[in-house]
Amino acid sequence: MIPVFKRATAVSMGITAAFLIAVGATSAAAAPGGKHGEPPLLTEADCTPLTGLTISASDIGLPTSGADIETAVWDAAGNYCAVTGWIRAVSAPQDMQFRVNLPAAWNGRTLQFGGGGFDGSLVTATGNYTAQPAGSPTALSQGWVTLGSDGGHQGGPGFDGTFQLDEELFLNYGQWSVKKAHDAAYAVIDAAYGVVPQWSYFIGGSQGGHEALDAAARYPKDYDGIIANYPAYNVTMMHVGAVNFRDALLLDGGAGHLNAAETASITNAVYATCDTLDGAPDGIVSNVGACNEVFDVQSLACPAGVDPATVDTCLSEMEIAAALKITTDYDLGIEIEGNSVFAKSALFEGALYQGFAGFGSGPLSQGLQFQVFNATMQYGVAGNPPDWNGYTVDPLDYAERVQEVGEIMDVTDVSLNRFRAYGGKVILTHGTIDDFITPHNTLQYYAALQDEFGPRLDSFLKFYMVPGWGHGQGRFVAQYDGLDAIVNWVEQDVAPSGLVARDGNPGADRTRPMCEYPSWPLYQGYGSLDQASSYQCVTE
Structure with missing residues (x-):
């Protein structure tokens, strides 16, 4: 018998109904007071009295019991007021924490930072945004109001999925925390400055990229521009669909498992075959299409007479089968928000699968992909059964519940049309060697956007695939000035053009052009391999 998902209380059953009402008029409860006036200078004398401020539930456009400011502390070194508060739950066992940083000289803009993983800890929003160039001034130091939250709950390290047992906390994580933090922050801003923002932006990566797309798609009147880097927009499919990794590594009783050395043998062979297909021997596979045509994992099969169990430099039949399974689109057999396909891995395109994203030490000690599968299946889907x-x-035994979880967590088929209609702009990025959220996942999303918007898409969304970039790491750790790019597009109607990414790896001193998909950077045959000016964005 399939365990029934545990609901918190009769009160929490009403949360979903209240949510539907709120989303129906998603920004009817937008920022109090509207956009008006110029902000005054803020001083320490203005900051301290914000402690104890109470925010009405009516000022937050989703179900809450209001909010309270716990601390308001003047940071003399940074010349800003750090405000921390709690958004009170309706029935959940935890409240939601948020943070707003109010600069002395405000430029009239807000920048909301996304979280990561399962969230669960407060994003203070005082440092760099996702993929910001190292050494460049923070948004806060430039006069932006910055804000963040804990994603709707407090959790343990890693992928602690226990919060998914409570409906309100689950909805917070899946889609509500973005709006709740935004509205609470606007109330604080209005109380501090007497005016509310002229412009509102959101930047994040991974789960923060998902939250950025939530901001645009679900709350289109609240935001003017968003940047979604390697977004986990379809969390449910990503987690549940990772059963494909589990089953691949468990082939033939675990004979399919790939240890770190065997995985490195695959990626070393990929780079040996594909690195120079873009004209540059630089340790980056930029011509991914050509790589897919020429790389053959069968070339790594152990020769006759060699026992695969004794070496890591060649692969057994089962290990090759596992690698092929992982690098093939997998039909889950359950449609989640309009999609049933878990996108293939980029293992044969340069994804490294080492360290935090590796396959673990054995078939029953698997890595990150299994962790997220297990967490969401155990708590969000199955309701934590004792066995x-x-x-x-x-x-498949939980197909109906998997679809319900998709409605809570995923933004796969929530249209960006209203965001486009209100003038919103999107910068979307992904790295070609992401070994946690495969780049093919975002390619699926972009293809769906192309189907929906056709030639109109380019007028409000720019998509960049960055060769060598992984999940915040990789052979080329992309850092680019996304904030100026999105501001110029939103406020000056100047679309991004000629963006350049710098490699953020320690000791690296190289740049590459950020090419709009489907183009990629081809070395022109002259000039420094380390300079973006030596490359041309091409499609063939």
């Missing part, structure tokens, strides 16, 4: 075994569970 849980993530290595044997079949998602």
